[in-house]
Amino acid sequence: MFKFPKGLYTDVRIEKTASATASYLLGKLDEIKEREIEGAFIRVFDGERWYYSSTTDLDHVQKHIDRLAKFAKPKKDIDKIPVVEKFPVNTGIHLNFKKKDISKISLNKKSAMLKAYFPFMKREHIKYWRVYYIDSYIEKRFCSSKGADIVHDFQKGGFCFIFQMARNERLLTEKYQASSHDFEDLRGHEVRLEHYLKKCEEFFKNAVPVKPGKYRVIMSPDASGVFAHESFGHKSEADFMLGDEAMKKEWTIGKKVSSSILSIIDDGTLNYSGYAAFDDEGVKTGKTFLIKNGILTGRLHSCETAAELEEEPTGNARAISYEFEPIVRMTNTYIAAGKLSKAALFSKVKDGIFVETIKHGSGMSTFTIAPSISYEVKNGKIGKPLLISVVTGDVFKTLSLIESVSKKMEMMSFVMGGCGKMEQYPLNVGIGGPFVLIKELNVQ
Amino acid sequence: MNRELYQIRSRSFSVKILQTKIASVKEKDVLRTAVRVYDKGLIGIKGVLGHYDEEDLAKKAAATLKYRNPYPFKPTAGVKKHILIDEFKMSTEEFMEENEAFLKELRNSIKGFSFSHKISILESRTVLKNDLGLDLINEDRTFALSLIFKEKSSVNIIDGGFGYAARKWDRNDALPLLDGLCGAYAKKAALPKEERIPVVFIEHYEGMDALFKLVESLGGMSYGSGTSLLSGKESRKVFNEKFSFYQSTDPVKAYTEFFDAEGIFNKGFLYPLIEKGVFKTPYTDKFTADLYKLPLTGASVSHYDGKPTLALPGIEIGRTHRTIKDILGGRKAVYVMMSAGGDFTPQGDMSLPVQLSFLYDGEKLIGRLPQLQISGNIFDMFGGDFMGAAEEGVLPYAMLDNMVLSLKVSGI
Incomplete structure (x- = not known):
């Protein structure tokens, strides 16, 4: 040709x-x-x-x-x-x-x-x-x-x-x-x-304005999916480690990075928005455990990052269109289901917040979620609706504060928007998770 | 039937930087052309990428009239204006040499940090012309520096970002700025012990987080439908006497075409939306202006092959002082360098997490502040809490304007 x-x-x-x-x-x-x-x-x-x-x-x-x-x-x-x-x-x-x-x-x-x-x-x-x-x-x-x-x-x-x-x-x-x-x-x-x-x-x-403060927070599958994507997914993209010895040392496979009930997976073979048969450098997509039971288990690679870290490509080199080079990106990223029923998870909260839908999220050392529809939780029951601007937390502290994960995982696909990295926005990705209870987050 | 050609040519030459070295070189040349036809209150559009035949496009555009996309307005007529901004003349070869030299000096002079992302030459040419005598061309060639910096010992993905657009590239301007920035980053500073602290935003970057709700509320559609925080407040003084806010298509300052997607531009490329605290009018395109009987401000954008739709092309805040130092009057400020994830409640209460900011005295960055949470309400932020906007910013050439708000600041 x-x-x-x-x-x-x-x-x-x-x-x-x-x-x-x-x-x-x-x-x-x-x-x-x-x-x-x-x-x-x-x-x-x-x-x-x-x-x-x-x-x-x-x-x-x-x-x-x-x-x-x-x-x-x-x-x-x-x-x-x-x-x-x-x-x-x-x-x-x-x-x-x-x-x-x-x-x-x-x-x-x-x-x-x-x-x-x-x-x-x-x-x-x-x-x-x-x-x-x-x-x-x-x-x-x-x-x-x-x-x-x-x-x-x-x-x-x-x-x-x-x-x-x-x-x-x-x-x-x-x-x-x-x-x-x-x-x-x-x-x-x-x-x-x-x-x-x-x-x-x-x-x-x-809806009434929330009283700003620290709360126990239950995230819906929407919110927990964004949390997984923003808080840890981006940190698993190995292009951030290229030529960076401090990062390579810090992100050693096998390190404990979260509460032991947490597993986060990226899987480009699932039939959601992040699906691709191959990535944009011809590698078959696959399923990669990023965290398994609290332990750093894998990361997302292009061929370049796989070569430098002496690991295998994972099929995550993706571009938003023909105008851009492939860079390391997520596909369908989700928190794996746990064991508790939704009702049992809610029953653990005497006084907290439930974030049901969200507008957007971001994640660096501090992650943020801007809730759209949220409620107070009183004695395990959903209470009055709350107006909240933003929920924040230190990423690693929050990962270790995950207390419970419900047993049913739901995936979300989007028609508008997507993931942004540098100038490449929006990329088709899927996100998902179960209901997740976090011991403490800052709510404004 | 009337016919119009809309064409956008985007060319770029970029170097991608990794660990303060050039990792890749990229050329891009994309030509997008569309013909619009207007007939009996309908619009038909057909676009193509790359090579095009205007007659063929016109036939195909006429065929799309079957979709019956409404456009009951006369195309803009009888205006001819060409603006060519070609101050930045560096060739791609000179650009490569300059970047190699810049990165070498950066590696040698700022040893504790690594830099990545990219430096680009961007060229654009936008044409809008029709058979009613409209003939508008905007051509620009700019330089864009966008660097992510990181302490070599840091285990963060990034520690901070720094960038500006300009029409000149001289490493001797950027190097001292980066040196000052990294020097300040390495020094920890404490937040002044005041309930409200002056916060400096670069309007076109992090400042947009603080301006987002205002821009949304000034939209003609939400204003007209009664869903804006400003609905019903026209001609009322709802903000600070010092606060003026303009729609801008100033090609020099706003780095945008001087005309909107319907071929409208204003005197001095500005349209006052808020003047001396008084809400004058929302921004509108032809459709919104007609629907709600509002003044037409020329605020439409479109994909190359799309129907024009309402959006604010650019902004400008009226200047109140020459320098930020003049605004601060001896007080120390928080200079916001990186913020992400903030938002407003429907009632206009903002909460903005700030991932990187510096203590600033109006002349230099003193030291790095801890991560912060900034909060305020839109009517206070641009009301009693608006301190001013300076003519001279921190960054060179970029015409980036700096606004200062007195806000509640706390640690995260």
């Missing part, structure tokens, strides 16, 4: 995306759009530096390879360089979504599915609402100078209702979203949507 220059490692990733979007404002059509785009990302490695190019000119990919090769310094034994040795030579066509290609479904069907939910938005306090439908089918071809040649695909569709309630000085902005690889899963949300809207109305009418 391409003439790869001698003495250099080269790979090319070509992406073809067909997508559709629709938005309605207060029940009236705002915009329907279909789009088809193609682009390529080219990488050349000479053993010391990488040279990248991103282009939409697919007729001249070879020119880009040749131009990048001019910057590089060819090496006789390039295939023996540890990073290059790590690149697998996978081949074949792996089109798992072709039979149910979401881009082939008519816009009429997509709009009809969406419009079936519109009557639910006619409510006294909803003054503004907008709904977005988004889908995309992506086919990727990856080939390398080592002989890899893979074609694989991914698709996702979903909708998101964003609504604002207002009465006098009282305001609430909330959203309801659904996402799946299968368009048919987007139907049948009527009961869940109605239930959620009623919950929001109750919250809107009755």
Whole structure:
């Protein structure tokens, strides 16, 4: 397909995306759009530096390879360089979504599915609402100078209702979203949507400001998934360790890093938003235990980080599009289920907070979660709704303060937003977990 | 039927840095072109990446009228303006040499720290023209420094971030700043023992966390639908006399195109939304202005192949003082360098965790403060707690403006 220059490692990733979007404002059509785009990302490695190019000119990919090769310094034994040795030579066509290609479904069907939910938005306090439908089918071809040649695909569709309630000085902005690889899963949300809207109305009418302080906090699966992703997932991305001896020493496999009831897993093979058959350097995705029973068990790798740390690639080198190089990213990250029932977990809290839905989270040495719908918990029962700006905690202290984990794990997929790292946002990821009880967090 | 061409060319040349050395070099050249057609209150749009045939695009755009996307407005007509900002002329070869030299000096002069992330040349050319005589072109070439720093002995993923956009790249400007920053980072400082402390935000970066709710509340759609904290407060003095807030498409200061996605721009590229504490008007695009009978401020954005939609293109806060030192009047301040994860309640109460901040005297960073929690309410923050905004900031060239708020600050 391409003439790869001698003495250099080269790979090319070509992406073809067909997508559709629709938005309605207060029940009236705002915009329907279909789009088809193609682009390529080219990488050349000479053993010391990488040279990248991103282009939409697919007729001249070879020119880009040749131009990048001019910057590089060819090496006789390039295939023996540890990073290059790590690149697998996978081949074949792996089109798992072709039979149910979401881009082939008519816009009429997509709009009809969406419009079936519109009557639910006619409510006294909803003054503004907008709904977005988004889908995309992506086919990727990856080939390398080592002989890899893979074609694989991914698709996702979903909708998101964003609504604002207002009465006098009282305001609430909330959203309801659904996402799946299968368009048919987007139907049948009527009961869940109605239930959620009623919950929001109750919250809107009755929520009171929280008294800032330290509380025992129960996180819902939504919140615990974000906690796992932000607090520990990012720290498991091994590119932060490249050339950093202090980090390598600190993050020794086998070290105790959390309460022994905690296990965190990243798994790109699960059929949620973070699914991928292969990562963006042609490595098969897999299941990686980051923490197992409180012990640091693994980390997420690209071929470069695996070579430097003398471990194996995990299929986590991902890019948000053809415009970017693959970097180490999560796929579907979750906290493994424990043994307690939800009721038993709640019964452990005499006076605390339950974070049910969240707006966003972040995680460095301190993690943050901005709750949307939260409640007080009194004697194991959910009490009055609370307005909370942010919940924070020191990451490692909090990991050791995890007291209980419920026995049912739930995964979340998103249609809007995703994970951000440096300039690459948003990346499709899945998050999830069970209900998690933490002994103490700072609530504002 | 009217026809319009919207085109965005983005080119970049970047070096990615790892452990204070160049790890990779990246070139990017993406051309996005779309033709919009307007007919009987509808808009049809077709876009393409890379090579394009305008006639073919126009036919395909006309075919998308079948979607019946509403646009009952006349396209902007009869305005011609081209702005080319080409002060930054460094070639990619000179850029590589400068970066190699910069990183070598950084390795030699700041030995206890390592630096990563990237330095880029960014070129953009945006064209919006139509058959009604609209002919707008904005071209810019800028430099962007974005570094993550870390003490070599640290076990954090990152210790801090530092960056600025400019139209000049001279390592002799950046090196003393980084030296001062790392020097201050290495020294621990204590929070002044005051209930409320001046907090300095760089508006276009961490300052956006504090400005987020204000920007949301100033949106024409939420204002008009009655879901904004500012709904019903037009023409009222709801903020500090010293506080003025503008929508900006100033290409020099805001690093944005001088026109919005509907081809609108204002005198001096500014539109006052809040003036001397009085809420004047929310920001609007053509749709929102028409729906709620509001002044059109020219606040629309769009994907290259999308229908224009409401969003604030850029901001500017009215200057009250020449320097931050003038605002502080001898007091010490918290200089926010890195904050993430903060938010507001629906009623406008903010809680902002600050992961990295420095004690600051208005001239230099004195030392690193512990992690902090900053809180305030939107009407107080830009009301009685607004201390001012300085013409001169800490960073060079970048035209980054600095605002100072007196806020409740506590340790996390």
